[in-house]
Amino acid sequence: MSMIEKKQGVILKGVGGFYYVLCGEEVYETRARGLFRKDGVKPLPGDRVVITPPTDISCGYLEEVLERKNSLIRPAVSNIDLLLIVIAAKAPAPDMLLVDKLLVYAACSGIRAAIAVNKCDWEEDTLNRVRKEYNGVAAVYGVSAKTGAGIDELCGLLEGTNTCFAGQSAVGKSSIINAIDPTASLKTGILSRKTDRGRHTTRHSELMYLEKTHSTVIDTPGFSVLELLDLEPEDLKDYYPEFKDAACRFGNKCVHMSEPGCSVIERMRSGDISAARYKRYSLLFEQLKERKDKKYG
Numbered sequence: 001m002s003m004i005e006k007k008q009g010v011i012l013k014g015v016g017g018f019y020y021v022l023c024g025e026e027v028y029e030t031r032a033r034g035l036f037r038k039d040g041v042k043p044l045p046g047d048r049v050v051i052t053p054p055t056d057i058s059c060g061y062l063e064e065v066l067e068r069k070n071s072l073i074r075p076a077v078s079n080i081d082l083l084l085i086v087i088a089a090k091a092p093a094p095d096m097l098l099v100d101k102l103l104v105y106a107a108c109s110g111i112r113a114a115i116a117v118n119k120c121d122w123e124e125d126t127l128n129r130v131r132k133e134y135n136g137v138a139a140v141y142g143v144s145a146k147t148g149a150g151i152d153e154l155c156g157l158l159e160g161t162n163t164c165f166a167g168q169s170a171v172g173k174s175s176i177i178n179a180i181d182p183t184a185s186l187k188t189g190i191l192s193r194k195t196d197r198g199r200h201t202t203r204h205s206e207l208m209y210l211e212k213t214h215s216t217v218i219d220t221p222g223f224s225v226l227e228l229l230d231l232e233p234e235d236l237k238d239y240y241p242e243f244k245d246a247a248c249r250f251g252n253k254c255v256h257m258s259e260p261g262c263s264v265i266e267r268m269r270s271g272d273i274s275a276a277r278y279k280r281y282s283l284l285f286e287q288l289k290e291r292k293d294k295k296y297g
């Protein structure tokens with residue numbers, strides 16, 4: 001045993017007690033040693049780990065999970081560097097409230113976020129509108145998975161990162177991943193066939209490795225973020241970068257809803273803050289408040 005050299009890698013997925021670990025360009029099948037169950041640590045996709053690779057006579061072992069930078073609950077994944085929020089320029093109509101929730105979620109989790117507007121070959125107005133609304137809030141990338149426009153810039157953003165793709169279904173998340181690296185889904189397909197052992201029914205988180213950008217990505221179905229936002233309504237404002245320098249009469253106590261002397265509302269009326277985004281802020285505030293009232297009322 002001592003002759004086998006240990007390796008460091010990243011868990012791509014865990015299925016039925018097996019963990020598939022990417023070390024360089026190789027994927028190894030490993031099993032967790034009993035100690036994880038004892039410590040109550042459940043290894044997650046995205047975890048940086050130390051493994052003993054399998055040999056002809058022994059299976060591979062997951063030896064150690066290195067310290068996590070962050071972790072999400074749904075999808076259950078760790079060490080996310082970037083949350084890429086994907087919307088379509090048109091069809092489906094962009095759900096901007098979901099975009100704002102995801103931005104708040106990312107900020108709460110300490111994760112950098114960016115927005116990609118797909119299907120820009122169809123329609124350019126959405127991209128311009130979104131760029132204007134999120135100026136100073138998040139970087140906005142215009143892409144077309146179909147024509148390849150903007151994909152190079154997106155590759156630059158993804159380079160070397162572990163990125164979580166999020167957004168409504170049918171916005172083209174997997175098409176963008178395919179446009180970046182056409183072999184990604186193919187490789188995943190092979191990996192699944194080899195390793196799933198017929199367990200296709202359980203939905204699990206899985207990272208894909210993109211050779212072109214030396215990055216890993218996870219494509220999530222539209223997850224319901226509001227339920228995950230563990231946030232007091234009064235704290236919501238802290239996750240809106242454009243509210244930062246607010247000089248309201250009630251100072252930091254002002255939640256910018258209807259207080260007199262609110263500089264955020266003033267700035268929104270003068271067009272300095274996007275009225276559309278402000279409107280969604282107040283909607284989200286009410287939703288959080290309603291949920292809190294239900295919980296304690």
Ligand code: ZN
Pocket residue numbers: 246248254255256257259261262263264265
């Ligand atoms: Zn205010």
